[in-house]
Amino acid sequence: MRLDLCVHAITLTERERGSEEEMASEEEVKVIEVLSDDEPEDPEPLILKRRSGNHTRSAICARQDGAPEEAATKRARSTSTCGGRELDNGNNATEIVTQKNMMDIYHNFVHEPFQEEFSVADIHPDSTQLELVSTDNGEVKVLLIFNNTKYYTKIPSLDAVLEAVEDKFHKERGIINPEFSVKKLVKELCECVLQMNTDSCSEPRLLPISEISKKSDAKFHTNGKYLHQIHSNSHPIYLDLPDDSYEIQNVMKNPTFVEDITRGEERQPISMVNENGVLELPKFFYISKNVVYNTAYVNFSLARISDHNFCSNCSGDCLSAPANCACTAETRGDFAYTAAGLVEEKFLNECIAMSRRKESKDHLFYCENCPLENSLGKSSKQQKRKRTVKPCKGHLMRKFIKECWAKCGCSRNCGNRVVQRGITVKLQVFQTPQGKGWGLRTLQELEKGTFVCEYVGEIVTNEELHERNEESAGEEHTYPVLLDADWAAERHLKDEEALCLDATKFGNVARFINHRCYDANLVEIPVEVETPDHHYYHLGFFTTRKVEVNEELNWDYGIDFDDETHPIKAFKCKCGSYFCRMKN
Numbered sequence: 001m002r003l004d005l006c007v008h009a010i011t012l013t014e015r016e017r018g019s020e021e022e023m024a025s026e027e028e029v030k031v032i033e034v035l036s037d038d039e040p041e042d043p044e045p046l047i048l049k050r051r052s053g054n055h056t057r058s059a060i061c062a063r064q065d066g067a068p069e070e071a072a073t074k075r076a077r078s079t080s081t082c083g084g085r086e087l088d089n090g091n092n093a094t095e096i097v098t099q100k101n102m103m104d105i106y107h108n109f110v111h112e113p114f115q116e117e118f119s120v121a122d123i124h125p126d127s128t129q130l131e132l133v134s135t136d137n138g139e140v141k142v143l144l145i146f147n148n149t150k151y152y153t154k155i156p157s158l159d160a161v162l163e164a165v166e167d168k169f170h171k172e173r174g175i176i177n178p179e180f181s182v183k184k185l186v187k188e189l190c191e192c193v194l195q196m197n198t199d200s201c202s203e204p205r206l207l208p209i210s211e212i213s214k215k216s217d218a219k220f221h222t223n224g225k226y227l228h229q230i231h232s233n234s235h236p237i238y239l240d241l242p243d244d245s246y247e248i249q250n251v252m253k254n255p256t257f258v259e260d261i262t263r264g265e266e267r268q269p270i271s272m273v274n275e276n277g278v279l280e281l282p283k284f285f286y287i288s289k290n291v292v293y294n295t296a297y298v299n300f301s302l303a304r305i306s307d308h309n310f311c312s313n314c315s316g317d318c319l320s321a322p323a324n325c326a327c328t329a330e331t332r333g334d335f336a337y338t339a340a341g342l343v344e345e346k347f348l349n350e351c352i353a354m355s356r357r358k359e360s361k362d363h364l365f366y367c368e369n370c371p372l373e374n375s376l377g378k379s380s381k382q383q384k385r386k387r388t389v390k391p392c393k394g395h396l397m398r399k400f401i402k403e404c405w406a407k408c409g410c411s412r413n414c415g416n417r418v419v420q421r422g423i424t425v426k427l428q429v430f431q432t433p434q435g436k437g438w439g440l441r442t443l444q445e446l447e448k449g450t451f452v453c454e455y456v457g458e459i460v461t462n463e464e465l466h467e468r469n470e471e472s473a474g475e476e477h478t479y480p481v482l483l484d485a486d487w488a489a490e491r492h493l494k495d496e497e498a499l500c501l502d503a504t505k506f507g508n509v510a511r512f513i514n515h516r517c518y519d520a521n522l523v524e525i526p527v528e529v530e531t532p533d534h535h536y537y538h539l540g541f542f543t544t545r546k547v548e549v550n551e552e553l554n555w556d557y558g559i560d561f562d563d564e565t566h567p568i569k570a571f572k573c574k575c576g577s578y579f580c581r582m583k584n
């Protein structure tokens with residue numbers, strides 16, 4: 001018996017591609033490149049590319065040669081291509097824009113929907129089939145069929161394809177076993193067919209992928225130390241940690257793969273892959289909910305939730321009720337979430353726009369008596385000296401999402417309870433290749449507006465945070481988050497009410513999310529769950545655009561890299577964004 005692996009690429013006709021609505025739902029929109037180029041006649045052009053299926057749209061914004069920085073004009077040219085050909089669709093316009101509009105061009109470019117002609121996907125993953133068929137002369141063929149909108153005139157060699165797949169698994173999935181080979185996997189598949197080839201089994205039939213993978217489980221040693229196993233699920237290699245392994249560092253140094261760094265604290269396990277074992281594992285306690293350190297005033301009392309702040313008459317799912325309930329008052333009478341569990345597009349875009357104004361002073365509010373500056377002036381060391389309180393540097397005004405909670409009549413599955421249900425997406429902690437240390441990536445594609453995780457840490461007052469920073473000066477800190485979204489509403493905040501979250505020693509997976517200036521794929525949104533006064537709230541991270549499998553997740557910490565008075569020394573930014581705020 002001979003077994004062949006045949007790959008069929010089917011070219012679809014326009015009619016087979018389905019209706020325009022179906023095509024729109026398959027649209028894949030992503031900025032695939034932000035490049036800078038140094039052509040002498042056009043210094044620092046910004047080149048953007050966005051892909052939808054096999055259509056690519058590009059925009060080039062270039063500063064006009066010789067123009068002064070503040071009055072500089074940019075030329076924006078947008079082009080569209082389909083399968084590599086430039087489209088003559090009237091979009092090839094050249095427009096003169098001002099320096100100030102540069103960021104708007106970027107924003108629109110990323111968020112504007114593609115035109116109809118861009119919405120065809122390259123490959124329809126749902127229509128990929130794996131089949132076994134037999135021929136008259138006793139051959140059995142393994143067929144892998146997928147529908148493709150491109151017509152291939154040249155099929156790559158099978159060896160090159162196998163090598164590329166193995167490379168992908170090694171690099172992207174973290175499989176480090178040098179013996180892993182797709183060819184071996186296919187051979188195992190053939191052996192399974194042979195074993196199962198009984199007389200009663202005359203019909204060609206599908207072999208479930210799970211059966212193939214079970215057979216291919218293999219045990220081996222790495223560094224002569226740990227036993228690993230290839231698995232068929234999304235975690236290709238796992239490493240058993242002892243049950244009491246709450247502090248990873250104490251258990252072992254630099255293991256290859258940790259299946260769940262949360263110790264079961266999250267509904268969804270979160271793996272950590274240490275591809276080359278260079279980094280030390282971080283020392284911290286995983287917690288899935290914020291915990292008060294000492295003096296922070298966080299009071300979850302039902303009595304403080306007033307009648308207009310909950311929906312006692314609701315039942316089931318508030319989102320499917322005929323009228324919007326009291327819990328929408330914070331978001332102007334509309335729910336912040338859609339029935340699909342995503343943040344509503346318009347609300348999300350407003351939050352993204354607000355967050356991207358971090359560096360613009362116009363949108364900040366200034367406290368009369370800033371708790372942050374007060375605590376800096378009152379630090380233990382400085383108490384002995386003359387106390388100096390500097391003026392407020394400004395805080396960003398933010399929109400809140402309000403979720404239903406304990407006093408509401410709806411069920412736990414109500415669509416207006418997203419952040420409080422915790423992490424549901426597949427995430428992995430990994431080593432970033434750019435030298436940013438550990439980072440967080442998604443192991444699944446994420447729609448725009450998806451809740452990823454909240455920032456969890458110890459709830460500390462500004463004074464406590466400042467004392468900590470002074471005591472551990474020079475040590476590594478994760479960036480603390482100020483809960484200052486509503487400080488504008490109060491004239492005088494007591495220190496125990498002006499709070500921040502510190503995830504350095506106790507935190508969740510958000511402590512691994514790195515910073516990206518301006519065009520990050522996550523945005524942080526304040527979420528009210530238990531406390532209507534907004535001194536304390538949850539900080540939820542939601543995607544700003546569609547995020548691909550294995551893409552690193554990042555958010556804009558809002559760091560002013562020029563602020564030398566900040567208690568935590570800014571790092572040298574390696575975010576790679578065209579809009580990076582770190583000069584030089």
Ligand SMILES: C[S@@+](CC[C@H](N)C(=O)[O-])C[C@H]1O[C@@H](n2cnc3c(N)ncnc32)[C@H](O)[C@@H]1O
Pocket residue numbers: 282435436437438439477478479510511512513514515516571572573574575
């Ligand atoms: C919240 S932690 C993120 C996780 C961190 N990379 C780690 O290994 O644990 C913040 C720290 O990560 C590093 N970091 C984050 N974003 C970075 C960036 N864009 N460039 C360089 N380092 C970055 C800095 O050391 C920063 O203090």
